[in-house]
Amino acid sequence: MAVPLVVGIDGSEASLEAVEWAADEAARHEVPLRLLHAASADHDVSDVVAAASERARKSAAAVWLSNEVLTEDAASALVSEGRNAFALVLGSRGLGGLAGLLLGSVSLAVAARADCPVVVVRGGVEQRHGGFGCVVVGVEDGEGSGTAVDFAFREARVRRCRLLAVHAWSVPVGNPGPPGLSGYALQALERPPAQVLADALREPEQRYQDVPVSREVVEGSARQALLNAASRADLLVVGARRRHGHVGLQLGLVNHAVLHHAPCPVAVVPQI
CATH class of the missing domain: 3.40.50.12370 (Rossmann fold)
Structure with a gap:
């Protein structure tokens, strides 16, 4: 199977917009899409995964979809996944960032460390x-x-x-x-x-x-x-x-x- 396109999810609207973009991208390139949630604390993220899966299906129903939940620092987990990924896709803002930040700290850290292309999804619908x-x-x-x-x-x-x-x-x-x-x-x-x-x-x-x-x-x-x-x-x-x-x-x-x-x-x- 082709290496997957990996998108980081955290429940934020920015990450859901990234999921939509990634689903379309996976369909264009005919590669699988993997949803990845990673956090240092272990907690129930079934709602986060379900919401992201629904957005992905609405954007590109035919894409082969999988998900993974890791108890690990988000940036480190994404960088590790990127070693065997078509690309990493991230939202421009996360749940944990300060309101004044224009780019989430995880997205910036991953963009600076990943071995594969990293796409930070910004902009409006158009x-x-x-x-x-x-x-x-x-x-x-x-x-x-x-x-x-x-x-x-x-x-x-x-x-x-x-x-x-x-x-x-x-x-x-x-x-x-x-x-x-x-x-x-x-x-x-x-x-x-x-x-x-x-x-x-x-x-x-x-x-x-x-x-x-x-x-x-x-x-x-x-x-x-x-x-x-x-x-x-x-x-x-x-x-x-x-x-x-x-x-x-x-x-x-x-x-x-x-x-x-x-x-x-x-x-x-x-x-x-």
């Missing part, structure tokens, strides 16, 4: 249910975006929608360049921003020729460029690099920003 027909992927210079770009192409194909690849750049502070040279021209002396996109997309475009692709090069903040693009997207995909000498991923300031503020679901995809 964003969560494919109302825009667009997947956005952030592309950075270097090798940090390769797996994320592949993931984004695959998502665009199964959704039968377009892909928007966004690359933001800025001139390094303290490096003004020769007099009279524009910022874009200075960047082009090293590697033209458009070339960064072209290099990142060349191979996956050959594999996914049925996916319509558009490109957006932005001079300025990567955070703002991605949040702007996400305002008209069903899914925002970003990459995460491994940290040398440490367990977990390098989420970075941009990933933290989109996880907290994006108006649509966000997928954090580890670089392989």
Whole structure:
């Protein structure tokens, strides 16, 4: 049997929205869906599991569904499940978070530690249910975006929608360049921003020729460029690099920003 798509449940409305999204995702990719509840204290969670199962069935009745209840720290349990999962799906808020937090602590911890893609389900009904027909992927210079770009192409194909690849750049502070040279021209002396996109997309475009692709090069903040693009997207995909000498991923300031503020679901995809 295919590895499952795992969704964390805790009884909150955000986790039930994540279940709906995950059920649709499992149906698109034809993989099983596993509902996972984990908590340090042992207590009756039959109502939580029943409510989540009902939401999953309503969204995608044909998906093979299972559930698991663990007496364990939620973040650790989800990270462990992610070692043999298609992806992990989480709500943007949990039951235990402070009212002012924009992202639950479990979701952030899992996004920073998991070995598989982690999707934090954010946004309104239109964003969560494919109302825009667009997947956005952030592309950075270097090798940090390769797996994320592949993931984004695959998502665009199964959704039968377009892909928007966004690359933001800025001139390094303290490096003004020769007099009279524009910022874009200075960047082009090293590697033209458009070339960064072209290099990142060349191979996956050959594999996914049925996916319509558009490109957006932005001079300025990567955070703002991605949040702007996400305002008209069903899914925002970003990459995460491994940290040398440490367990977990390098989420970075941009990933933290989109996880907290994006108006649509966000997928954090580890670089392989």
